[in-house]
Amino acid sequence: MAQTELGNKIDRWLLKKGFRAEKPLSTLRLIEARRKATDPLGFLSSRGGAGSVTKASKWGSYVPRGTGYRMFEPGTFPELPAIIAAGEAIYKRHETELNKDVNKRYFFNLMSEEDVATYPVLIDFALSKPVTEIATGYFGHVPRLHSLGIFYSAVNDTVAGSQIFHVDGDCLAQLKCFINVWGVESGGGEFTFLNKQQTTEAMRRTGLLKTITDEIVAKSVPPENQVHVFGAAGSGVFCDTSRCLHQGSRARERPRLVFQFQYVSRPDALLQRKGKVGGGHVHVTPALIAGLKLSNPQASRFVS
Numbered sequence: 001m002a003q004t005e006l007g008n009k010i011d012r013w014l015l016k017k018g019f020r021a022e023k024p025l026s027t028l029r030l031i032e033a034r035r036k037a038t039d040p041l042g043f044l045s046s047r048g049g050a051g052s053v054t055k056a057s058k059w060g061s062y063v064p065r066g067t068g069y070r071m072f073e074p075g076t077f078p079e080l081p082a083i084i085a086a087g088e089a090i091y092k093r094h095e096t097e098l099n100k101d102v103n104k105r106y107f108f109n110l111m112s113e114e115d116v117a118t119y120p121v122l123i124d125f126a127l128s129k130p131v132t133e134i135a136t137g138y139f140g141h142v143p144r145l146h147s148l149g150i151f152y153s154a155v156n157d158t159v160a161g162s163q164i165f166h167v168d169g170d171c172l173a174q175l176k177c178f179i180n181v182w183g184v185e186s187g188g189g190e191f192t193f194l195n196k197q198q199t200t201e202a203m204r205r206t207g208l209l210k211t212i213t214d215e216i217v218a219k220s221v222p223p224e225n226q227v228h229v230f231g232a233a234g235s236g237v238f239c240d241t242s243r244c245l246h247q248g249s250r251a252r253e254r255p256r257l258v259f260q261f262q263y264v265s266r267p268d269a270l271l272q273r274k275g276k277v278g279g280g281h282v283h284v285t286p287a288l289i290a291g292l293k294l295s296n297p298q299a300s301r302f303v304s
């Protein structure tokens with residue numbers, strides 16, 4: 001997301017005008033095209049470098065590009081028990097802050113930058129060889145790890161923001177991973193989505209504008225055919241939330257705690273934001289990983 005101030009200004013203007021004109025997809029395409037044109041070498045190097053990451057990897061086709069998601073069980077990755085323990089520890093550390101002022105009460109991050117170093121298993125897993133190979137295989141280029149966090153969903157009765165069916169407008173393709181730190185059952189605000197093939201161009205458009213209702217979605221894909229990420233602690237999903245219409249955090253009966261990290265395409269369509277909104281993710285930067293002993297010697301290729 002290394003953007004010049006002028007570039008960022010142009011993109012902010014495009015985003016405002018494009019969404020107001022109800023052309024969100026064309027707008028994102030335009031922003032990414034502008035960024036490709038201003039950094040052709042970065043674009044080419046992310047494409048050229050993918051082969052060396054996925055060569056001889058058993059993980060390269062783990063997330064099918066056709067459906068845009070893959071669920072996994074608690075035994076899939078050896079790090080999952082340590083990830084659950086780290087998520088629990090971060091929750092306990094910040095339990096007294098659950099009522100702090102946050103942007104979205106139904107989904108906010110408890111993890112601080114300091115926690116990243118104290119519980120390195122979380123970022124180490126997000127940048128591990130298997131995960132970077134999964135992400136690179138899915139994108140077909142070397143993507144960027146943008147953010148991570150331990151996200152808490154308080155019990156709530158709202159349908160607002162990301163609780164409404166939508167697609168994420170950060171870029172045209174991304175891969176989010178949600179790992180259940182606590183087991184998720186019905187009433188626990190489960191992440192719910194349509195796969196990439198079921199998510200039509202019209203749904204992407206209205207999903208970006210957040211004007212699509214549950215009823216409209218159900219006419220195309222009834223709730224029983226939507227994917228619900230229920231499961232024990234350590235289960236989870238990789239999902240392209242830019243391409244799969246989704247909602248979550250409708251936690252009506254019990255709270256939810258998940259570890260989430262997010263890979264975005266190069267280029268993405270993200271805008272630099274001034275100031276920090278309470279409860280937002282931890283932004284992954286070279287400074288954040290400096291000094292950490294990461295198991296993947298190639299990890300820094302995925303951070304910029």
Ligand SMILES: [Fe+2]
Pocket residue numbers: 162166167168241246
């Ligand atoms: Fe989302």
